[in-house]
Amino acid sequence: EDWDAVWTEAMAVNVHAPARLLRHAVSGWLDADEPGAIIGIGSWATTRGTSNPGAIAYAASKAAIAAATKTVARNYADRGILAYIISPGVVRTQMSVDSAALTGGEAAVTATLPMGEWVPPSDIGELAAFLAEGRARHLTGATIDVNGAAYIR
Incomplete structure (x- = not known):
């Protein structure tokens, strides 16, 4: 696998595109x-x-957009613009299934999870909808871990 190509794609998908959306959203919401x-x-x-050395670019790209989102929260909270990071653990997505196949399979991954199950995608969607409603304004800037106690800060 071409490391530079993987890095470039991860940054384009997980940093550049979301950063453009951040910029346009903030600009539109200021007034x-x-x-x-x-x-x-x-x-x-x-x-x-990450325990997968092939996912270095993924981890770095997610850290970059998290920092950008937190910066928006810090700088625009006084203008009513809220910003959050939802940080999932092992969610049942194709990416996670593919990754599990490289590390012993789904059963092996599931065995490492305190709740004994993968996070359902609906848990992430429902949390995002709740945050978007603005009912937890004082969480702005927060990273909310959704991983069934697999990682506790």
Whole structure:
């Protein structure tokens, strides 16, 4: 695998595109009567690192967008713009299934999880919807871990 190509793609997908969205959202909300909420999707790889050396670019890209989102929270909270990071653990996605296949299979991964199950994607979606409603304004800037106690800060 071409390391430079993997790095470039991870940065394009996980940093450059979301950063453009951040910039446009903030710009549009600065003068809005009802500013909105930015919800970034992070990864526990941003604080734990990753046990998969092939995922270095992924971990770095998720850390970059987390820092950008937290910077938006810090600088625009006084204008009503909220920003959060949801940091999932092992969510049942194709990427996680593919990764598990490289590290002993789904059963081996599941055995390492305190709840004995992968995070359902709906848990992430429901949390994002709750945050987007603005009902937890004082969580702005927070990273919210959703991993069934697999990683506790």
